[in-house]
Amino acid sequence: MQAEWDVVIVGGGPAGMSAALLLGRARRRVLLCDSGEHRNDRATAMHGFLTREGIPPAEFRRIARAELAAYPGIQVAPVAVTDAQARDDEGGFAVTLAGREAPVLARRLLLATGLRDELPAIEGLEELYGRDVWHCPYCDGYERRDRPLAVHGAGREAVRMALEVRGWSHDLVLCTDGTEIPARDRARLRGLGIGLRESPLVALEAEEGRLRALRFADGSALPRAGLFLSMPQRQRCELALKLGCELTSRGLLRAGHDGSTCVKGLYTAGDSSPHLQMAIVAAAQGTMAAFAINADLLRQDLAAEQRG
Structure with missing residues (x-):
């Protein structure tokens, strides 16, 4: 595994995988970290997702990962992210993976970790x-x-x-x-x-x-x-709070329509943010966040080229 990435994505559900797809097509170096725990693991089928109506969640992930494998810039790692720290004023992060001593470096961080139902x-x-x-x-x-x-x-x-x-x-x-x-x-x-x-x-x-x-x-x-x-929900991952994200009154991550948070370089997509909690919506959010992240990186890259 390489030490530096354009984007590290935490969460391997529809939001995270959709974001990885768009970023891979934008020729970004993307590390997608999937702990293996998903909110819909207990579900027997996904519904409301056009062209994938009734598909078992595990089969959906298998197909999605096969499609991601076609892009050399994307690496999917079956690993949990245990920590993340901002490392510079440009929006970069040092991301700690379970079982790995040295953190990997990311220019941008996308949290697509979803919620945990109580x-x-x-x-x-x-x-x-x-x-x-x-x-x-x-x-x-x-x-x-x-x-x-x-x-x-x-x-x-x-x-x-x-x-x-x-x-x-x-x-x-x-x-x-x-x-x-x-x-x-x-x-x-x-x-x-x-x-x-x-x-x-x-x-x-x-x-x-x-x-x-x-x-x-x-x-x-x-x-x-x-x-x-009708039950309480909480953030599945504490990284966003540790990094300084704000929560809404319902305990969801406060974010813009493009997934941007109040922390520079940190984005979110999927059920953890205040939108409809459905797989197809999470996938769309992942795409929107990926578009915003790539635009953000493009601005940074172009500015660096002009200075050089």
Whole structure:
């Protein structure tokens, strides 16, 4: 592995790989670091990605990596990034890779590390997450349309998700674990025929690996075919905060439309920034960030040539 790169990309999902593709085509030297952990590892299929509808995430990554391999300037490394430090006033970084003592140097750094979902402590959830339990109705609602569904979560975000999911099924129940729901929202849910269960959800009952019912703390059970989670999320990687990035009120990285952050030379793309959390959107963000990075490097290169 060479010691100096035009761009180091952290994260090997749709955002990171799309950015690597455009930068490789711009003849940039790109190191794409993929730790092997991806937010959609538990998903059985990706949806909403034109020409790749229903593809398993692992197969999507295999095809994408094969396409990246055609560009000699791109190297994909199955390694985690453990640290990064700004090294000059030109936007450069020293990036530490797991298992490697000396850092690699990057003129620009792109973080495409995504988010980590904080799953609630519900018995049986781990076994069903990604199969009959999800976090995005746009990604997985169609396959359970008109089936008995439920939403689990707290506060206004859970109510918002319940209103969304009703577009896929009118047989719907919101499970709140007893958290406060304002009277106005209660009336709205009731008027739309959305049920409300306030007893804590303690277990998911499965049969032959598929969700069959929700079990509550009061002993009651509710037959359901799918469950959507409105749950907290946090940054998967702490590098952005360490480097001085700002967060929004929702815990997402504050960035411009091109992925630029308040830290010179540092860009972000994908679910970690405030945009729709879908694979096709993340891929587009990666492309936009790559375009901005290459334009940034071009300005720097041309200025250096003129000084020389």
